[in-house]
Amino acid sequence: MAVTVSDLLSVLRVREGQRHVFSGESLVDGVRRIYGGQLLAQSIMAMGRTVRDAHGLHSMQGYFVHPGDVTKPLRFDVEPVRDGRSFSTRRVVVTQAARVVFMGAASFQAAEGCHERLPATPDVPPPDHMPAEAEFFAREAHLLERRRSHVSxxxxxxxxxxxxxxxxxxxxxxxPVNGLWCRLREPCGDDPLLCHAVLAYACDLDLMTTAMRPRGHGTMDRRTRSASLDHAMWFHAPVRPDAWFYYDMTGPCASNNRGLGAGALYQDGRRVGTAMQEGLMRVIEDEAQ
Incomplete structure (x- = not known):
């Protein structure tokens, strides 16, 4: 099912009904379960809409509690925890029909200080020297019809x-090593909050699969069942997700069917963000033993 950048941006702009209570919908792409990156991005937008403009997002974290259903509306209840001169803190609980699907928190800070130390982009070839995703997977494209996936x-x-x-x-x-260049296919504007939300949306897909690479199972392997458990991000500098950024990922450790993924994000020669996620992968053959 075709989706566009306009569809994505519309879904991310959650609507405020009551004070600090927002509603939203999901992208409908043929997969019944809501993509975790959507919940991250929408939660960022809901929490960010309740803080003063001078306070910019610098970190967020959250837990995926139950699978979300793309056919049902979402409710975002934002709790103002703190409104200080320098920092604002927010909590959010996302529900569908009173069932919690996600809960998280975010911190926002007013700009201050002039010291900056941001690592340089790794020494990797530029994007036009690397294989495009669609080209590499052309021989397996039929799999997207057989097993619906957010990859599409x-x-x-x-x-x-x-x-x-x-x-x-x-x-x-x-x-457990991975790295890719990425950019949104159409412009998304220069709203810092929306740009960070789109970045969070893009960063959810690959962390867990990177951590699970030593297990030898592919994304479309029907023998596996996987889910994101939690996600955290830190935003070090402004970013434009509609321009090329490099996502450098590793999987530091794994245990109890959980894998930890760590990612560093770079743009314009410097590090602009950090992401970490723990995910679950169960193998049906293992469960039967």
Whole structure:
């Protein structure tokens, strides 16, 4: 099912009904379960809409509690925890029909100080020297019809290039290392809050799969069941998700069917963000033993 950047931006702009209570819908892309990055991005927008303009988002974290249903409306209840001169703190609980699907928190800060130390972009080839996602997976494109996946939506919304693509089926055991160039296919404007929300949307997909690479299962492997458990991000500098940024990922550790993914985001030669996520992967064969 085709989705556009306009569809994404419309979904992310949640609507305030009562004070500090927002409503939203989901992208309908053929997958019944809500994509976790959507909940991250919408929560950022809801919490950010309740703070003063001078306070910019610098960190957020959250937990995916229950699978969300794309056919049902979302309610975002934002709690103002603190409104200080320098910092504002918010909590959010996202529900569908009174069932909690996500809960999170975010911190916002007024700009201050002049000291800045941001690591440089890793020494990797530019995006036009790396294989495009659609080109690499052309031989497996039929799998997107057989097993509905949010991968299809990401491919429609973002242009992505990497030297580390691996097949969706039977990729084999590889190191928990990944890296890709990414940019939104159409402009999204210069609203800092929306730009950070779009960045969070893009960053949800690959962290868990990177951490699980040593297990040897591909994204479309029917023997696996996976889900994001939690997600945290830190925003170090302004970013434009409609311009190329590099996402450098590793999977530091795994245990109890959980894998931890860590990602660093770079744009214009410097680090602009950090993301971490823990995800769950169960293998049906393992469960039967």
């Amino acid at each position: 939506t990401i491919m429609q919304l973002f242009e992505r290039r990497s030297e580390m693509w691996r097949p969706w089926l039977d990729p084999g055991v590889t190191a």
